[in-house]
Amino acid sequence: MILYTLVAMKAAIHPVMHADAKTKCSSCGAVYLIPSTIKDQSVEICRACHPIYTGKQQKDLKGGRVERFRKRMAAGKKEK
Numbered sequence: 001m002i003l004y005t006l007v008a009m010k011a012a013i014h015p016v017m018h019a020d021a022k023t024k025c026s027s028c029g030a031v032y033l034i035p036s037t038i039k040d041q042s043v044e045i046c047r048a049c050h051p052i053y054t055g056k057q058q059k060d061l062k063g064g065r066v067e068r069f070r071k072r073m074a075a076g077k078k079e080k
């Protein structure tokens with residue numbers, strides 16, 4: 001059965017697998033060697049710089065709705 005499967009596979013339709021394909025993070029510049037059919041590729045964020053793995057909040061999240069609401073409330077209390 002296995003022999004039949006190997007014979008039935010078409011020769012030139014499978015993509016080339018690169019064992020040492022480079023995946024680069026465009027945020028922090030980390031390079032990972034992950035087997036892939038694409039030799040050089042990039043990702044926007046990786047495990048080294050994603051907030052959920054680092055535990056640090058992103059800069060743009062710090063000045064969010066909650067923070068603006070708290071500032072407004074603090075300013076309102078001062079006026080009274």
Ligand SMILES: [Zn+2]
Nearest residue numbers: 025028046049
């Ligand atoms: Zn990264």
